Amino acid sequence: MQLRDVARILEAEVLTCEDKLDLTVEAGCGCDLISDMLAFTKERMIVLTGLVSPQIIRAAEMVDLVAVVFVRGKRPTPDIIELSNELGLPIMCTHYPLYESAGLLFTAGLPGWRHWPRAVGGAKDAP
Structure with missing residues (x-):
């Protein structure tokens, strides 16, 4: 699935790095x-979160995530948007809550960590 598909499915507003909407999300x-997030995400994943802080952007960069999606209509502050732009990390906002956002993406074919073959050790390592 491409990042642009995520934005469309979640009716999300893309706040940074619109030039990266062709990136693949696995x-x-x-x-x-x-x-x-640090324990259960890997590269080429997205994270859906209600945690609006610069630390979530820094952690996403460390793990090499494709994007961060803020849920429940939460909006990042200007300093978070600036940091995301500096790091080249797409961020977007959706009005959907976390549970519904995850369900919409899963139904559209985006696997979760447990079902992702690239997860360390496969599904057997998932909690």
């Missing part, structure tokens, strides 16, 4: 804890 993860 899986998704929903979380509001940075520790969970």
Whole structure:
């Protein structure tokens, strides 16, 4: 699935890096804890989160995520948008809550971590 598909499915507003909407997204993860994001995400994934902080952008860069999607209508502050632009990390906002956002993407064919073959050890390592 391409990042532009994620934006369309979630009726999301793309806030940064619109030139990267052709990037491929291989899986998704929903979380509001940075520790969970670091533990359960891998490169070429997106994270759906209600946590609006610069730390989520820094953590996403560390893991080499494709994008961050803020849910529940939450909007990042100008400093978060600036940081995201500096790092070249697409961010978007959707009005859907986390659970519905994940469900919409999963139904459209985007696997979660447990179903992603590139996960370390496959599904057996998932909690």
